Amino acid sequence: MSSFSAPPLRRVLSHVLLGLAAAVLILPVWFALVASTYNGADFLAGRVGLWFGAHGADTYKAVITGHGTIAMALPNIGQALITSTIMALLITIGKIAISLPSAFAVTYFQFPLRGFWFAVIFVTLLLPIEVRIVPTFQVAANFHLLNSFTGLTLPLIASATATFLFRQTFLSIPEELTEAARLDGASPLRFFIDIIIPMSRTSIAALTVILFIYGWNQYLWPLLITTKTSWSTIVMVIGRLSQTAAEGDPVWNYTMATALLALVPPVFVVVAMQRLFVRGLTEMEK
Amino acid sequence: MAGIELGSVSKVYQGGVTALKPTTLTIPEGGLTVLVGPSGCGKSTLLRIIAGLEEPTSGTVTIAGRDVTQIEPADRDIAMVFQNYALYPHMSVYDNMAYGLKNRGTARSDIALRVNEAAKMLGIEALLQRKPRALSGGQRQRVAMGRAIVRRPKAFLFDEPLSNLDAKLRGEMRVEIRTLQQRLGVTSVYVTHDQLEAMTMADHLVVMRDGVIVQQGPPGHVYDEPDNVFVAGFLGAPPINLLPGTLAEDGTLHLDCGPHVTLPVHPPLQTGSKVTLGIRAEAIGIAAPAGSLTATVELIEELGPSRLLHLRFGTAKIIAMAPREPALRPGETLAIQLDTAALKLFDPETGRACR
Numbered sequence: 001m002s003s004f005s006a007p008p009l010r011r012v013l014s015h016v017l018l019g020l021a022a023a024v025l026i027l028p029v030w031f032a033l034v035a036s037t038y039n040g041a042d043f044l045a046g047r048v049g050l051w052f053g054a055h056g057a058d059t060y061k062a063v064i065t066g067h068g069t070i071a072m073a074l075p076n077i078g079q080a081l082i083t084s085t086i087m088a089l090l091i092t093i094g095k096i097a098i099s100l101p102s103a104f105a106v107t108y109f110q111f112p113l114r115g116f117w118f119a120v121i122f123v124t125l126l127l128p129i130e131v132r133i134v135p136t137f138q139v140a141a142n143f144h145l146l147n148s149f150t151g152l153t154l155p156l157i158a159s160a161t162a163t164f165l166f167r168q169t170f171l172s173i174p175e176e177l178t179e180a181a182r183l184d185g186a187s188p189l190r191f192f193i194d195i196i197i198p199m200s201r202t203s204i205a206a207l208t209v210i211l212f213i214y215g216w217n218q219y220l221w222p223l224l225i226t227t228k229t230s231w232s233t234i235v236m237v238i239g240r241l242s243q244t245a246a247e248g249d250p251v252w253n254y255t256m257a258t259a260l261l262a263l264v265p266p267v268f269v270v271v272a273m274q275r276l277f278v279r280g281l282t283e284m285e286k
Numbered sequence: 287m288a289g290i291e292l293g294s295v296s297k298v299y300q301g302g303v304t305a306l307k308p309t310t311l312t313i314p315e316g317g318l319t320v321l322v323g324p325s326g327c328g329k330s331t332l333l334r335i336i337a338g339l340e341e342p343t344s345g346t347v348t349i350a351g352r353d354v355t356q357i358e359p360a361d362r363d364i365a366m367v368f369q370n371y372a373l374y375p376h377m378s379v380y381d382n383m384a385y386g387l388k389n390r391g392t393a394r395s396d397i398a399l400r401v402n403e404a405a406k407m408l409g410i411e412a413l414l415q416r417k418p419r420a421l422s423g424g425q426r427q428r429v430a431m432g433r434a435i436v437r438r439p440k441a442f443l444f445d446e447p448l449s450n451l452d453a454k455l456r457g458e459m460r461v462e463i464r465t466l467q468q469r470l471g472v473t474s475v476y477v478t479h480d481q482l483e484a485m486t487m488a489d490h491l492v493v494m495r496d497g498v499i500v501q502q503g504p505p506g507h508v509y510d511e512p513d514n515v516f517v518a519g520f521l522g523a524p525p526i527n528l529l530p531g532t533l534a535e536d537g538t539l540h541l542d543c544g545p546h547v548t549l550p551v552h553p554p555l556q557t558g559s560k561v562t563l564g565i566r567a568e569a570i571g572i573a574a575p576a577g578s579l580t581a582t583v584e585l586i587e588e589l590g591p592s593r594l595l596h597l598r599f600g601t602a603k604i605i606a607m608a609p610r611e612p613a614l615r616p617g618e619t620l621a622i623q624l625d626t627a628a629l630k631l632f633d634p635e636t637g638r639a640c641r
Contacts, residue, residue, distance in 0.1 A: 176372035179339050184386035184433075185360035194385070198376040 029260075036060070036256040043250035059253045063261065075229065075237045077258060084216055084234040085265050090153040091215030092208055099162035099207075100200070104192055106163070107170040108178070118167075124160045129221050137224050151225045152233075156218060162207055169203040170196065205277040212269045234262040289315035289473050290336060290441060295345030297331050297497075305331040307497045308345065315350075317489035318467050318474045320505075322481060324520070328497040329477045330445060336475060337443050338362050350440040350473075360389075365434035366443040370450065371426045373418040373433075379405075380414040383433045397436075404435040407466070424455045431466070442467070442474040448483065460486060481521050485509065493517050515637040518564050518630060524594055527570075527604040529563045530634060539563060539631075544600025545579055550626040553640050561640060562632040567594065569628035570606035573621040581606075582619045597622070 037056035038048050047053070066074045105111075106118045129136065136155045145151030173196070181191045197204075222233045232240075241255040290313040297306040306328040313319045321329040334340035336347055338359035346355045354362045365386075373382050380401055387397045405411045408428040418426055427447060434442055444463070448456045464487050467474050478484055484491055484505070491505040493516075501513045512518035518526045531541040537552045539561065547563065555561065573579075581597035581604070588610075595606045595614070599622075606622065614620070631640040 174370060174372065176368045176370050177374065179337075179359075180366070180368060180372035180374075180433075181385075182339065183337065183359050183364070183366050185389035186385070187389075190389060195374060199374075201376075 029263075032256040032259055036253050036260060038253055040250040040253070043252050055253065059257045063254055063257045074254065075232060075240065077234070077237065077261060079230065080232050080234040080237045081261070081265065083231060084262070086149060087152045087218070087222070087233060088212045088215035088265070090149060091156050091218075092211040094153060094157035095159070095162045095211050096204060096207060098157065099166050100197065100204075101192075103163045103166035103170055104196060107167050108188070121160045121163055124158065125164070128159070129155060133220065133224065140225060145225070147226050147228055147231045152222055152231075153215075156215065156221060162211065165207060166200065166203060169200050173199055202277060205273045209270055209273045209277070213266050216266050234258070238262060289313045289317075289350075290475065291346075291348040292332070292336070293346040293348070295332070295335055295342045295347065297328070297335060297340060298343045304497055306335070306342075309497075309499055311492065311499060311502075313473060313475055314490055315473050316471045318464065318476055318487055319490040319492060320476045320478060320484045320488035321492045321494060322478055322484035322488075322520075323494035323500075325479055326496075327494040329479075329494050331497075332494070333443055333445055333475055333477045336441075337364060337366050363440040364443055365437045365439040365441075366445065367427075367430045367434050367447045369446045371418070371430040371447075373426060373429055375418055378415050378417060379410065379421070379429050379432075382418065382429055383436050386433065386437050400436045400438075401432070404432040407435065408432050423451050424459060427451065427459055428462075431463070435466075435470070440473065442472050444474065444476040446478055447476075448478075449480070456483075463487070482523065485521060493520060511639075512564075512630065513639055515562060515564065515632045518632070518639075522566060524567045524605045524607070526564045526566050526630075528632075529565070529599075529602055529604070531561060531563055533557055533559045533561055541600060541602070543602035547579070547624060547629070548626070549629065549631075553631050555631075555640055560634050562634045564630035564632060565604075565624055566628060567605045567607040569625035570597075570604065570608075571623040571625065572606075572608055572612075573623035579622050579624070580619055581622050583614050583616050585616060586614060 034050060034052055035048060036059050038053035039055040039058065042048055042053055042055070062074060063077055066076055102121065106114060106121070111117075140146070140151045140155060143151075145154070177195065177199075178191070181195055186194060217235060218233070219235045219239065222231075222236055223239075226232065226236075238255060238258050241251055241258055245251045245255055292309060292311045292313075294308040294310050295306065296304070296308040298304050309328075309332065311332075321332060323329050331340060335342045336349070338347075338354065338357065342355070346353055348354065349362055349364065374385065377385065383401045383404060384397045387400065392400075401414070402411070405414055408431060410425060410428050410432060413421060413425060413429070418429065421429065430447070447463070448459050451459060460483060463476075476483075476487060486505075488505045490502065491508050492502040493500050493508065495516055501508055501517045508517060509521050512521070515528065519528065529541050529543060531539045531547070533553065533555055534540050534546070535557050537549055539547045539549055541547060541563065553561070579599075581599045583595055584598055584603070585596040587594040587596070592607055592609055595608050597604050597606055608614075632638065633640055
């Protein structure tokens with residue numbers, strides 16, 4: 001901000017602090033980037049340092065094409081990235097599509113046992129997938145949902161986080177606006193589409209980021225629900241590679257390269273949404 | 287009469303709080319009726335009941351001869367201007383004004399016609415494509431009015447529409463709303479807590495307190511002939527001077543603060559009755575020749591055309607509105623004269639006017 005006017009010393013100090021914090025945050029990414037430019041022999045000989053090695057091009061070529069110097073076959077990274085992207089998108093869209101109307105219902109409508117139903121929705125916060133994994137798997141298996149996007153996403157879509165956040169957003173919309181819409185003859189559905197959703201853009205953008213990353217990072221559930229490697233998500237691929245590395249085959253370069261590639265879609269989503277998010281914030285008014 | 291009729295309307299909230307006691311009120315057609323009173327007096331509740339945003343606990347609402355008690359707000363043929371304007375922040379000015387018509391299925395060309403007409407009337411044609419956030423307070427206020435006008439309703443309802451504006455703009459908008467209302471001739475109900483707004487704008491003034499209408503009538507009449515101490519004190523700035531006293535045998539009033547005041551006629555009260563004398567600041571004159579009443583100047587507030595004198599009158603303090611001449615200094619003692627025709631007597635027990 002241009003109007004920032006702290007004393008010079010304090011300004012320098014705070015910038016040094018900010019720089020240090022940023023360095024600490026960037027360090028793991030830096031290590032991954034550096035490690036991905038060495039080859040297996042370098043790892044065994046302990047030649048990996050803090051600066052780039054000589055085999056960066058080889059590593060990325062191998063990871064992308066799937067032909068590398070590795071005992072096992074390199075997994076198909078492109079396919080895994082696509083699977084992960086579709087899964088994360090379905091989870092994001094599904095959660096938002098369900099949460100918006102349910103938050104609308106619990107915020108704007110009086111119906112019997114409203115408090116009770118809100119509590120029921122809320123309780124699902126206490127039951128993340130890890131807690132209910134065995135029965136959920138059983139249900140999914142009985143419905144023949146193994147190796148399908150339905151199976152990958154449906155059990156993760158059902159949760160209250162987004163409902164709760166949207167309810168908070170809706171509560172912050174001034175009541176006069178609701179009344180104005182009532183006087184303007186807007187039916188509840190029209191009100192929802194014309195007023196509520198556009199006014200919740202900021203929250204939707206923020207939740208898209210959060211939910212996409214949540215979906216992207218899923219590991220345990222995809223590991224259970226998929227039985228074929230063609231259904232592997234990128235996180236599962238990283239998991240498998242690091243397991244291989246831990247068992248003695250020094251494929252750290254591949255692991256790190258894959259991990260870096262796996263960063264690209266979420267970063268893209270964050271950057272894309274950030275602009276909307278910030279614009280939404282600056283457009284806000286009381 | 288095709289204004290708005292309220293038939294013993296009341297509102298009791300859940301938990302037993304009574305916002306409005308059974309109230310019967312006729313709002314004259316084509317005029318601007320102002321509901322005024324301190325916060326919590328039920329004026330907003332009354333307006334919201336007319337709008338249909340609040341369901342009355344009992345009673346009926348009739349707008350232009352039609353019983354609308356059970357009818358949805360959108361179908362009551364009314365338009366409302368809210369305190370915070372309640373413009374849709376994501377819609378352009380045009381869309382804000384058109385939204386109600388769109389929902390009613392008005393033809394697109396007709397909407398354009400009406401919105402442009404209203405925009406012209408309000409001088410906001412250049413702003414139609416802007417978003418509300420890009421508008422000043424006064425412009426937003428105009429858009430909110432435009433949204434009401436395009437509907438061509440049977441009644442306008444205003445809920446403290448000027449309270450978010452600064453004093454200068456408030457004065458301007460007051461005149462503008464009044465002019466517009468007179469031009470359109472639409473029955474209007476205007477809620478405010480500002481007595482100046484109420485006095486200046488009303489055709490018909492309704493003063494409320496504690497969920498009850500305490501007095502109604504033309505503003506000048508209510509100001510001149512307050513039915514009780516509350517109305518007398520609520521209307522007018524500076525507030526009316528209230529001085530307690532006792533009625534003496536010879537018809538004079540012995541004020542508790544010391545001085546004796548001669549009353550023009552003997553009030554219909556027994557000698558020895560306790561009364562409260564109400565006298566407005568402008569009814570206190572500075573008598574050039576020494577009168578029987580004197581007061582000491584404590585403070586002078588210059589208003590420009592006139593000034594307010596804070597006087598010590600016996601042991602009480604009163605405020606007089608005086609011309610700028612003659613020059614006066616704090617500490618000076620002067621003779622004052624009370625306009626006997628403007629003296630009001632109130633029963634200190636009930637607060638009612640003694641007439």
